Amino acid sequence: MLSVPLVVLLGQVVLGLINGAFYAVLSLGLAIIFGMLNVINFAHGAFYMLGAFVCWLLLTHVGLGYWPALVVVPLVVGAVGVVVERVFLSRLAGIDHLYGLLFTFGLALALEGGFIFVFGAAGNPYPVPDALRGIVRLGPLILPLYRFWVITASIIVCLAVWLLIEKTRLGALLRAATENPRLVTAFGVNVPLLVTLTYGACVGLAGFAGVLAAPIYQVSPTMGSNLIIIVFAVVVIGGLGSIGGSIVTGLALGVIEGLTKVFYPAGSTIVIFLVMVLVLMLRPAGLFGRET
Amino acid sequence: MTDAPAPAARPRRLDVRDLHAWYGESHVVHGATFHVDRGEIVTLLGRNGAGKTTTMRALAGVVRTRKGSAHLDGHDLLATPPHRVARTGLGYVPEERGIFASLSVAENLLLPPVVRPGGVSLAEIHALFPNLKGRDRTQGTRLSGGEQQMLAIARVLRTGADFILLDEPTEGLAPVIVEEIAHALGALKARGLTILLVEQNIRFALAAADRHYVVEQGRVVDEFDNTTLRTDRARIDAYLGV
Numbered sequence A: 001m002l003s004v005p006l007v008v009l010l011g012q013v014v015l016g017l018i019n020g021a022f023y024a025v026l027s028l029g030l031a032i033i034f035g036m037l038n039v040i041n042f043a044h045g046a047f048y049m050l051g052a053f054v055c056w057l058l059l060t061h062v063g064l065g066y067w068p069a070l071v072v073v074p075l076v077v078g079a080v081g082v083v084v085e086r087v088f089l090s091r092l093a094g095i096d097h098l099y100g101l102l103f104t105f106g107l108a109l110a111l112e113g114g115f116i117f118v119f120g121a122a123g124n125p126y127p128v129p130d131a132l133r134g135i136v137r138l139g140p141l142i143l144p145l146y147r148f149w150v151i152t153a154s155i156i157v158c159l160a161v162w163l164l165i166e167k168t169r170l171g172a173l174l175r176a177a178t179e180n181p182r183l184v185t186a187f188g189v190n191v192p193l194l195v196t197l198t199y200g201a202c203v204g205l206a207g208f209a210g211v212l213a214a215p216i217y218q219v220s221p222t223m224g225s226n227l228i229i230i231v232f233a234v235v236v237i238g239g240l241g242s243i244g245g246s247i248v249t250g251l252a253l254g255v256i257e258g259l260t261k262v263f264y265p266a267g268s269t270i271v272i273f274l275v276m277v278l279v280l281m282l283r284p285a286g287l288f289g290r291e292t
Numbered sequence B: 001m002t003d004a005p006a007p008a009a010r011p012r013r014l015d016v017r018d019l020h021a022w023y024g025e026s027h028v029v030h031g032a033t034f035h036v037d038r039g040e041i042v043t044l045l046g047r048n049g050a051g052k053t054t055t056m057r058a059l060a061g062v063v064r065t066r067k068g069s070a071h072l073d074g075h076d077l078l079a080t081p082p083h084r085v086a087r088t089g090l091g092y093v094p095e096e097r098g099i100f101a102s103l104s105v106a107e108n109l110l111l112p113p114v115v116r117p118g119g120v121s122l123a124e125i126h127a128l129f130p131n132l133k134g135r136d137r138t139q140g141t142r143l144s145g146g147e148q149q150m151l152a153i154a155r156v157l158r159t160g161a162d163f164i165l166l167d168e169p170t171e172g173l174a175p176v177i178v179e180e181i182a183h184a185l186g187a188l189k190a191r192g193l194t195i196l197l198v199e200q201n202i203r204f205a206l207a208a209a210d211r212h213y214v215v216e217q218g219r220v221v222d223e224f225d226n227t228t229l230r231t232d233r234a235r236i237d238a239y240l241g242v
């Protein structure tokens, strides 16, 4: 625990960034959904799992490979999200948001249970696409190319979403509708439609993360629920409702987790929750949340 | 359209009859009847809590539980889905101004979709409200109260809305700013816009508007023209309790 070689340290930082990349993409979507719908989307992990499964099914049953899946899967998962919002969540809008939470929690259990029933609980391997086999050297570091790709793709997607929300007209509409949906409606904007599409897009983003995850982790029905608990801690630490905050927090916590593995491996599974407790004690609104 | 006196010089734009509105169970507007003709500025006067703001919210579709009838240029406002009301040409400037904190001044200004051609251009807006010039990147809610009011008005003018609901634009503002807003209203009237104005400040109402309705407990109980309002102060003071 004393003198850790720099390369090992850097290696863990990079590995931590991979987990952090998933935390960032998922907590980003959660934060946006919470802002627009006032719903804590417990089904987010299930949509991530759905993304990985659809990706795997496309390969095994349709012969559709990784690259097309990267585009098709988010669209499929997003479409499922649109239906879920239209048929269920939109009817829960305006009542206590406990109902939204209960509904999405139930949906997550149902999806997970349904996939276990049909496909069994065991994991299914998904091959790394040919173009992303091999390794990259970053100075003294050697990293599988695929993991490098996951970090890069996630960060690019996060930045793109952030730019979309902070710098475009569509983003301004989303921010305004988050603040005062009735006034934005009175200005002539179909806010319910905007809400539906936002939910679909954020859930599609979770599906995208599922595709990225498929070659790294086993594609299994429980992969979402394992991850989502941590992602919720990330959201609490970053502060609900802050887009930039959830990206930074996600990446940072992945790194903290990675470093803990070097210095105190047994603590790596709980370090994020320790950070959460600390943050809740010192800044209950989260690191990037607005104090009210 | 409606049964306006036969060859009316000004066609009727807003026609409200027996309008009722509720917040949940609480019945706030109790059968308001009034009208606004093309090019007019008409005020709703009345004490705090009389239901003026609620009347405006009901017309703008912000309050959804309503009965009675309200037509703008023949469009049935109560039957129009809330996100389509703006397309009838109605621009809503709420009492609380509704400037978005997470949007810059420019984003606030450009937020409402353009509903018809002929809106006030950005150059004209900056001529009308010089305070807004050069403030594009400022956070909307960092503006002073008066500037936020200007922004709230400018925001709906840009969309081409030509019937403006303006709820207490001078509330809590310094006299200099009130004057600027009065001047802007004059310019808008000259452009042919029609305005329904809620006002507590009688002097401002006199200077800005053509006709005045008095609202009490959710009903329109009296109507004044400018001459009566000027000469019969006792009558209006009795309503407003000043």
Ligand SMILES: Nc1ncnc2c1ncn2[C@@H]1O[C@H](COP(=O)(O)OP(=O)(O)O)[C@@H](O)[C@H]1O
Residues within 6 Å of the ligand: B023, B026, B028, B046, B047, B048, B049, B050, B051, B052, B053, B054, B055
């Ligand atoms: N959001 C609301 N929910 C319930 N009651 C309200 C709400 N807003 C206003 N009221 C009540 O409705 C009545 C009319 O209010 P309002 O229309 O704001 O009056 P005014 O604009 O004439 O001062 C008041 O008694 C007020 O307390």
Ligand SMILES: [Mg+2]
Residues within 6 Å of the ligand: B052, B053, B054, B095, B168
């Ligand atoms: Mg009012």
